[in-house]
Amino acid sequence: MEHKQDDELVRETLNGDHRSYDQLVRRYQERVYWTARRIVNSHDDADDVVQNVFLKMYEGLKNFRGDSNLFTWLYRITVNDSLNLLRKKRFLQYIPFTAEIEDKYNDPESAHDKIVRKEYQTLLESAIKNLPPKQRAVFTMRYYDEIPFEEMAKILKKSVGGTKANYFQAVKKITETLKREINA
């Protein structure tokens, strides 16, 4: 397949070419998925985030000015959507729902996730799960995606110093959890 630049694919998508949009999705779907997955710590939730991110991308392409990299833009949406999803879940924990709805939202893991977790969830994923949402996001962004602190600060609307401190706190908590689990 011919390798086209992002801006070319964006232009073609705006002209109604579905295949160009499909190429953009396929180009970035894995990166978006893994960023979301590490923050929300669940395959099902990451899947929801990925779909929403690409829907937003489609709707926002006409306003995309192209002065920043397309992936940078997608990355911001991904981090914010992942954090929003975690926030929504935490908020829903305090609302008395019927048993069925409560099960779905109160439990951060779906039935499918539970099966997957039993077989595949690693010690690290358990450690990350214990982090507060923003620390999870900071850890993912810095450790896995190697985003500069300045950029992270912009995405999370925090100071650079605060973001660095958050990263250290996240690493410290993960280190402690891993130590505890390994020694247990």
Next chain:
Amino acid sequence: MNCEDIKALLPDYCRLRADDDEAPMILLHLKGCPGCRAEEGDIRKAFGRIERDEPWKPDSYYWNNLSLRINERIYGGKEDRRPVAPYIRFTMPFAAAVTILILVLTAIKVPGPDGADGVLTSLKSMPAADLAEYYSVQSELSGMAQYEYEGAAQSGEAEDEILNEIVASDKNDLVSSYLDDDELLAIIDKEIEPAIVAALHK
């Protein structure tokens, strides 16, 4: 820099991501600070563990299917977000209106030679015996009704009463098939019913 400042930089330092101007300062501090060195050791171990981490990964089916699902949500299905073309904007309501009109017209039964009147004409032209047979077949009366009637007669129950029940129930079935037509009811009362009675008493 104090211990807190150094500790905040340790995660990047352990992964060789510290700034060039910060790295020598961290190294110098670590040489003289056992507390921070212990912290550095823990972080290195944790990172070593993370490096070996193999999370569950979705398979290729998931990746192929993901873009299809996203496309489905954008270009088709319930969440169609495409701008609606002007001709579609008018064509769809027009097609819906035509469909509703057809449904309404077919619901109002217009009497005609092929409708209830047609059946009525045929019934009127039939001899009473044929009419009784037609009615028997039509209402599935012949087998069960006759059996019931004969059984009832043998057991000494009032024949007329049972026959009336049978005829009444089947009359309703027949009539309900062709609207509430008074004329048809009259034919059934005057011709079909006596014919059935005659057939049953044979």
